[in-house]
Amino acid sequence: MRQNEGVSAQSAPELAHVRPLLADAVGLARQALTDLGEGEVGTHLGVTYEDECSATHRFAATLPGYRGWQWAVVLAAAPDSDRVTVSELALLPGPDALIAPDWLPWDERVRAGDLGPGDLLAPRAADPRLVPGYVASGDPEVDELAREVGLGRKQVLSLEGRLDAAERWHDGDYGPDSEMAKAAPSICSLCGFYLPLAGSMRAAFGVCGNEMAADGHVVHAEYGCGAHSDTELPTGAGSPQFDAYDDGAVEVVVLPEPEATPAEPISEPEATAEPAAVEPEVTVEPEVTEIPAAPASTD
Numbered sequence: 001m002r003q004n005e006g007v008s009a010q011s012a013p014e015l016a017h018v019r020p021l022l023a024d025a026v027g028l029a030r031q032a033l034t035d036l037g038e039g040e041v042g043t044h045l046g047v048t049y050e051d052e053c054s055a056t057h058r059f060a061a062t063l064p065g066y067r068g069w070q071w072a073v074v075l076a077a078a079p080d081s082d083r084v085t086v087s088e089l090a091l092l093p094g095p096d097a098l099i100a101p102d103w104l105p106w107d108e109r110v111r112a113g114d115l116g117p118g119d120l121l122a123p124r125a126a127d128p129r130l131v132p133g134y135v136a137s138g139d140p141e142v143d144e145l146a147r148e149v150g151l152g153r154k155q156v157l158s159l160e161g162r163l164d165a166a167e168r169w170h171d172g173d174y175g176p177d178s179e180m181a182k183a184a185p186s187i188c189s190l191c192g193f194y195l196p197l198a199g200s201m202r203a204a205f206g207v208c209g210n211e212m213a214a215d216g217h218v219v220h221a222e223y224g225c226g227a228h229s230d231t232e233l234p235t236g237a238g239s240p241q242f243d244a245y246d247d248g249a250v251e252v253v254v255l256p257e258p259e260a261t262p263a264e265p266i267s268e269p270e271a272t273a274e275p276a277a278v279e280p281e282v283t284v285e286p287e288v289t290e291i292p293a294a295p296a297s298t299d
């Protein structure tokens with residue numbers, strides 16, 4: 001076959017190129033699959049052009065576990081011949097087939113975060129992130145230290161390894177573009193909890209020493225958080241947006257008696273009028289009103 005990847009169900013445009021001798025040999029293709037003995041053969045899905053002498057007939061596969069797969073039967077016929085032969089049978093994934101993810105070489109399957117307690121993970125052979133300790137690493141402080149202690153470490157981080165790490169840390173959760181950093185009142189390099197790294201990384205990275213923040217993580221110098229050492233609490237207690245209100249205390253205020261108002265002159269009643277009803281005398285008691293206490297001081 002020309003390829004062994006997924007096949008397409010759209011064959012109608014290509015039908016015109018397939019020689020009629022090959023296009024009409026559906027029965028021969030189905031018989032070849034039946035002879036294979038892999039169970040029932042589904043409906044004929046079409047035929048596609050391979051070249052002047054060959055074409056592929058496709059049938060739906062009805063095998064359990066192969067939803068969306070198709071049987072492909074390659075037929076061939078010599079240019080001047082009226083005899084068709086079967087070249088190849090294959091089971092291939094169709095456009096909607098359920099297929100496994102792309103294969104990964106074993107040494108690429110371990111991802112960051114996979115390492116657990118007791119696991120061993122050796123660096124790759126000729127890992128470009130590492131160079132022998134006696135080779136100048138390009139980091140003056142590392143080179144100086146290696147000289148001081150003689151042989152130094154067997155391997156040290158190469159320039160490429162340091163650039164890789166710096167890029168990851170910059171783009172990660174503790175980099176300057178993270179949501180936390182954007183909302184922070186100030187940056188790590190101005191924070192008392194910031195412990196700068198040694199060597200060439202010092203210019204941009206340090207470790208946070210605040211257990212309430214990014215404790216123990218490498219943070220970018222321009223990262224930051226609300227637990228910055230210069231963070232000041234708003235003055236006063238409670239929410240700075242509202243005054244405190246004590247609803248458990250009331251103040252009793254005695255209002256002054258209302259002043260007496262002069263009596264209105266009473267007009268003479270007409271002779272025929274009914275005597276007016278006499279209103280009972282009303283005594284005005286001093287009114288007692290409960291009003292809330294004044295707002296407590298928030299200082």
Ligand code: SF4
Pocket residue numbers: 186187188191192193194195207208209210213214215219223224225226227228229
């Ligand atoms: S407390 Fe916040 S601002 Fe200070 S070093 Fe840690 S992460 Fe940076």
